[in-house]
Amino acid sequence: MNRALKGAIFDMDGTLLDSMTAWDGVGEAFLQSQGVAVSDGLMGILAPLSFSQTARYFQSLGVSLDEKTILARLNGCVERKYRESLPLKPGAKALVEWLSGKGVRLCVATATHPSLAKAALARTGLLPFLSFVLSCQEAGCPKDQPVFYERAAAMLGTKKEETVVFEDALYCVKSAKAAGFRVVGVFDPSEPQADEVKNQADGYLSSLEQAPQAMKAWWEEWT
Structure with a gap:
């Protein structure tokens, strides 16, 4: 009823x-900045993940930064767009x-x-x-x-x-x-x-x- x-x-x-589109290439660029090879299909892997899960996934790929730092850098890549445009x-x-x-x-x-x-x-x-x-x-x-x-x-x-x-x-x-x-x-x-x-x-x-x-x-x- x-x-x-x-x-x-x-x-x-x-x-x-x-x-x-604000997120296009953000994950790839971050991994490359950390010297981590980017595999095909990264966007599909990241799509269902929360921010914390994304950070932990990047750590599993070899990123040595802590979760808080990873999230801060990812947010920094798009922050101005969300706040301004x-x-x-x-x-x-x-x-x-x-x-x-x-x-x-x-x-x-x-x-x-x-x-x-x-x-x-x-x-x-x-x-x-x-x-x-x-x-x-x-x-x-x-x-x-x-x-x-x-x-x-x-x-x-x-x-x-x-x-x-x-x-x-x-x-x-x-x-x-x-x-x-x-x-x-x-x-x-x-x-x-x-x-x-x-x-x-x-x-x-x-x-x-x-x-x-x-x-x-x-x-x-x-x-």
Whole structure:
């Protein structure tokens, strides 16, 4: 039985924020700076990892720096972009405002370091609409673990059947679905399996600019 929609969990990078290109080559450049050979498929390996897991993975490859230093250097590579220039995806603010106006409790759940996430969300005007920003670092688990989304919903105070998750990455869609949430897939050109995201999600947005009209239809279906 459907319940009223009371909560929405948003991914940030690639879903609300047009930021995926900010990370292009960052891992490779860091490893090369440490004299560590870069293997093919590094981006695919790093995609589901939290920041702490990324640091530990780099250590397993031979990086001798401690976790805190690794994270500081990775963040430093992209910090200015998050604080000063990365834009919202078209339609992102309108969607957030629409849901907030409906009384839906909103949060962002992201793999990005919390300081970077909050800086970008504050600059783009989304932070005031959010109950909180939850990072993998704060949750204590990566986004490929369904418990990540369960913890976000628990913090929102909403039940799974009352909560929708917005994600652009296939592994995140699978994780949120495995946790029992309704999921809306959001197209991002950085996701190589966008067709599969569309197939597995309960709803799909090829652009957030379509969101208000689509959400009105889904609202009737989901409540």
